[in-house]
Amino acid sequence: MSGPSTPSGAEADAAPRRTGRGRPPRLDQARTIETALALLNEVGLEALTMRRLADAMGVQAGALYRYFATKDDLLTAMAERMVADVSAAPAGDPDWSERLSGLARSLRQALLAHRDGARVFAGTHSTGPNTLGFADTGIGILRDAGFADEDAARALMAAVNFTVGHTLEEQAALRPGGGGPADPGVLGDAVTAGTYPHLSATLPALASLDFTPHFEFGLGLLLGGLRALR
Structure with a gap:
């Protein structure tokens, strides 16, 4: 009598790893997403790979493709x-x-x-209930206020694009390690080394890493424009 066959190729790669005795770790979509978000906070977007996520979950990398065909699907x-x-x-x-x-x-x-949260969000086009519910709420606010349908849709896109773009810059400036062009010391040295009177006069605001006033100012401009349109 022949013994049990050994899985090969993709079958072996997709099989969850057993950690000692007992059942293999449970793998499901919700747990995979939560683990991916926790790993994102730990290592950042560049280091978040399918293999690293699989290792964090104690499974073979191929097992993740049951739910996410690509990393973009995961994001x-x-x-x-x-x-x-x-x-x-x-x-x-x-x-x-x-x-x-x-x-x-x-x-x-x-x-x-979430670390690099705006980078993860930017460019994704989820049709899940959370994203659609968020969009429906925003457009509903605008339609109820009297905006035409097309204006309501475009106004929400403008608000989302502003928010995501602002947060991209905010998280880039505050990324662990710093030292990049957004570092206030780097900007200050560059401005004071040249002849930039207008930048010098506004440097405290330009170099500030308190991003909430920046965000509120831009949001206020956006809302002012929408009030004028309405």
């Missing part, structure tokens, strides 16, 4: 999870601009909660 799922708790001000608030600004602030905080 989209991570972005979808990030916006799970994004919310606007209560619907009873009569001020549409306060509700929309609350939604933008909530999105920024959700992205800041």
Whole structure:
């Protein structure tokens, strides 16, 4: 009688690793996403690979492809999870601009909660319930305020693009290690070494790493433009 066959190739790669005796570690989509987010916070986006994620979960790398065919698919799922708790001000608030600004602030905080969160989110196009619910809430705020349908859609895209772009720059400036062009010392040295009177006069604001006032100023400009459009 022949013994049991040994898995080969893709079958062996997809099989969860056993850690000692007992059952192999449980693998499911939700746990994979949560582990990926935790690993993102630990090592950053560049070092987040499918193999490293598999190692963190105690499985073979091929097992992850059951849920995510590519790393981009994984990043989209991570972005979808990030916006799970994004919310606007209560619907009873009569001020549409306060509700929309609350939604933008909530999105920024959700992205800041994860290392490289804005880089993960940027360019993903999730059609999951969290992302669609967020978009539906934002467009609903604007339509209820009297914006035409096309204007409401474009206004929400403008608010999201501003928020994500701002947070990209914020997280890049605050990335562990620093020393890059966003380092205030680097900027200050470059400005004072040349003849830039206008940059010198505004250097305290330009070099500030307190990004909340920067964000609120830009958000206020966006909302002012929307009020004028309305």
